[in-house]
Amino acid sequence: MHIPTLGFLSDCFKITYLCDVSEDALSHCAQKISSRPATTISADELCSSSEVDVVFVVSSDVYHVHHAVLALQHGKHVFIEKPMALNFRDADAVIRAEKLSTGKVMVGYMRRYAAGFIDALKEIGGLDQIKYARVRGIIFLNLTDERYNRTQSWVCKPVWHISQEIHRFQEDRFRRP
Secondary structure (H helix, E strand, O other), rough: OHOOOOHOOOOOOOEEEEEOOHHHHHHHHHOOOOOOEEEEEOHHHHHHHHHHEEEEEEOHHHHHHHHHHHHHHHOOOOEEEOOOOOOOOHHHHHHHHHHHHHOOOEEEEEHHHHHHHHHHHHOOOOOOOOOOOOOOHHHOOOOOOHHHHEEEEHHHHHHHHHHHHHHHHHHHHOOOO
16 A cells, blocks of 8 residues: 555655565565665664665554564654554553664554645634544545535545544653753
8 A cells, every 4th residue: 555655755765675574575565666675674784784774564454563663763764654552561661772773753644644634724724623423435435526526525524633533532642841
């Protein structure tokens, strides 16, 4: 899922390495990248490579902390899919590793940067606080569909606000004194 999105930014960087426990998955993904990146089944090999500046941790949730900490130990910047960790102890381990590293961590909230949500933020700038929102299927809307234009005002506005509130709650919850 990330490869096509990263492809849109290929003028800024290139994918140099892929890592997966499945050789078939590696082969399949590598074919989707014109620069033909190196492949490995070893996260340590990828993280220690001088060809890698940023590590995208998009593995199964249970491996997020291990892979993020490993990348940080090698001084890499880390983009980690949510959830960053499955408990506070592991979240603290990532935070500690980041403090000891020259790398930085960003937890991915991919919908935060979606065009519909960015437009919604612009629209709700002057609205009073929203107390309740109910959303169905916004992620699967076809943005070229005429129905999207009729529904975006009542769907996107509440979603952005709720998304921001959830993000603030998560930031406060993981922030340590």
